[in-house]
Amino acid sequence: MSDWKQFTREPRIAYFSMEIGFSAEIPTYSGGLGILAGDTIKSAADLKLPMVAVTLVSRHGYFLQTIDAKGRQKEAPASWDPGMFMALLPVKTLVTIEGRDVMVQSWLYRVKSPTGGEIPALFLDTDIPGNLEEDRHITDHLYGGDLSNRLKQEIVLGIGGARILDALGFTIKKFHMNEGHASFLTLELLDRTRHPVEDTWDERASWDTRRVMDQCVFTTHTPVPSGHDRFPYELVKKVLGEPVPLSLIQELAGKDNLNMTMLALNLSGYVNGVAKKHGEISQNLFPGFEIHAITNGVHTFTWASPYFVNLFDDYIPGWAHEPELLVRVDNIPDEEIWDAHCGAKAYLFHYIEETTGTKLDPDILTIGFARRSATYKRGDLIFSDLKRLLKIGKGKLQLIFGGKAHPHDEPGKEIIQRIIKKTGQLKGKIKVVYLQNYNMEVAYRLVPGVDLWLNNPIRPLEASGTSGMKAALNGVPNFSVLDGWWIEGHIEGITGWSIGPPATETSVDDNHAAEDLEDLYDKLEKVIIPLYYNDRTGWIRVMKNAIGKNAYYFNTHVMMRRYVTEAYIR
Numbered sequence: 001m002s003d004w005k006q007f008t009r010e011p012r013i014a015y016f017s018m019e020i021g022f023s024a025e026i027p028t029y030s031g032g033l034g035i036l037a038g039d040t041i042k043s044a045a046d047l048k049l050p051m052v053a054v055t056l057v058s059r060h061g062y063f064l065q066t067i068d069a070k071g072r073q074k075e076a077p078a079s080w081d082p083g084m085f086m087a088l089l090p091v092k093t094l095v096t097i098e099g100r101d102v103m104v105q106s107w108l109y110r111v112k113s114p115t116g117g118e119i120p121a122l123f124l125d126t127d128i129p130g131n132l133e134e135d136r137h138i139t140d141h142l143y144g145g146d147l148s149n150r151l152k153q154e155i156v157l158g159i160g161g162a163r164i165l166d167a168l169g170f171t172i173k174k175f176h177m178n179e180g181h182a183s184f185l186t187l188e189l190l191d192r193t194r195h196p197v198e199d200t201w202d203e204r205a206s207w208d209t210r211r212v213m214d215q216c217v218f219t220t221h222t223p224v225p226s227g228h229d230r231f232p233y234e235l236v237k238k239v240l241g242e243p244v245p246l247s248l249i250q251e252l253a254g255k256d257n258l259n260m261t262m263l264a265l266n267l268s269g270y271v272n273g274v275a276k277k278h279g280e281i282s283q284n285l286f287p288g289f290e291i292h293a294i295t296n297g298v299h300t301f302t303w304a305s306p307y308f309v310n311l312f313d314d315y316i317p318g319w320a321h322e323p324e325l326l327v328r329v330d331n332i333p334d335e336e337i338w339d340a341h342c343g344a345k346a347y348l349f350h351y352i353e354e355t356t357g358t359k360l361d362p363d364i365l366t367i368g369f370a371r372r373s374a375t376y377k378r379g380d381l382i383f384s385d386l387k388r389l390l391k392i393g394k395g396k397l398q399l400i401f402g403g404k405a406h407p408h409d410e411p412g413k414e415i416i417q418r419i420i421k422k423t424g425q426l427k428g429k430i431k432v433v434y435l436q437n438y439n440m441e442v443a444y445r446l447v448p449g450v451d452l453w454l455n456n457p458i459r460p461l462e463a464s465g466t467s468g469m470k471a472a473l474n475g476v477p478n479f480s481v482l483d484g485w486w487i488e489g490h491i492e493g494i495t496g497w498s499i500g501p502p503a504t505e506t507s508v509d510d511n512h513a514a515e516d517l518e519d520l521y522d523k524l525e526k527v528i529i530p531l532y533y534n535d536r537t538g539w540i541r542v543m544k545n546a547i548g549k550n551a552y553y554f555n556t557h558v559m560m561r562r563y564v565t566e567a568y569i570r
């Protein structure tokens, strides 16, 4: 199991991501970014692409969420044992942190596809006897600790990752940075290009940034300047030191702070955003760089519920390996689409009754909303006018929520608290459930089991969004603000419904809360609820279009073919 050498025979594309979500048992992800990374590698394995993934082992995961009676989120470590899923590789490498050597080792996880494709994923780990006690904890918690710990994690990921690939004997033809956390790998590559004037360190040495650019691909995921990782140079000098001279780092990563996004932008030959709109926004944010767009996707087989897997197997053979075939969804009879959906709904409701004690009514239109509880996602928007919601939805709606707030995100936690509070106020009139510890397992049941998938972020902050793609795949139409992927997937009344104004503005200051809310209520009342209850055939038509016009395209197979042709082979 620990024989990795079969993977070093051919040159590979190295995919670096601070978080990767392969399954709920390996809790090294916080949300969409990590699950995208996992889905990317799964599709790459299906397509037999020569890749290797690099991430952190995060031995205590992101965290386990419980919610108390008052709606307060509580966090506990989501500890897991890498030895249960992976093999510890015998090769170690060193990185310099605060001037001392820190050993880095890696765990090999094999991502196997039914096609025979297989991709190695390396989980980096500093918990090694011989490292200082504090250094052994660097890779404990995903996004845990203070800024200094974040910097250390990013050194382990970027520099440690590049070095361990080298130490293991990998030949890497492209380094793909999934978000800026891994940008330090560019400094390692830069250091490898150094032409010393003599044998010693010399001011007149030169570095070949062009050569590094040829090797690097960078995908940005953050549409606001404040979302990008930045480190003060005081801290950088202390923790990172000068793998290349500080003046050069400042030239590449910013004068006042080390901006991980700037570093990646300056040293990558191909840069992209994760949806068409996000590409444009990033282009405005970073004039002077050429920024492309490759829209995110989901791994079709991972996210299809067992009910739809069976249905697709019957009517669309080959769909899992060629999701484009879902365009032929109209070959499936309406009743069978509806039966599969009812199966997924019953499966979810059974799970909810078991875990929360709440019995939901399968005949009532059920809306789902679950994702990281970040303020821009506005999880509690639908509760803004309870009287109106009751007038529209009493006896006709049920709501299911889920999502974790980052442990340091007070406003995010308050959103959860407000949703729980509304649950009480609506008691006896509209059932509302908040599922604890939203993770891949919960998503797998929740998303296919609701009737409508709600998404109402402040535009343009949802760079892409992927949960809506999981919904569409399972015949669950989206009801969403026109942001991220939905701008591309939305055809009003055909694939689902929009909320609020069309996507024209790119300014973050345009918070259309009132407009969005009015449209949300209005469409629920006049379009969505009547269609669901009075025209089942019309509803099923939208379900089928979600599959045939959204899911056939917004998947990681299609996405990876684009990365290969547009980013990797240049």
Ligand SMILES: *Cc1c(COP(=O)(O)O)cnc(C)c1O
Residues within 6 Å of the ligand: 030, 031, 032, 033, 035, 370, 371, 372, 438, 439, 440, 443, 444, 464, 465, 466, 467, 468, 470
């Ligand atoms: C898909 C998924 C996400 C991403 O949801 P978005 O709505 O795209 O933000 C987050 N968390 C989990 C557990 C998921 O499965």
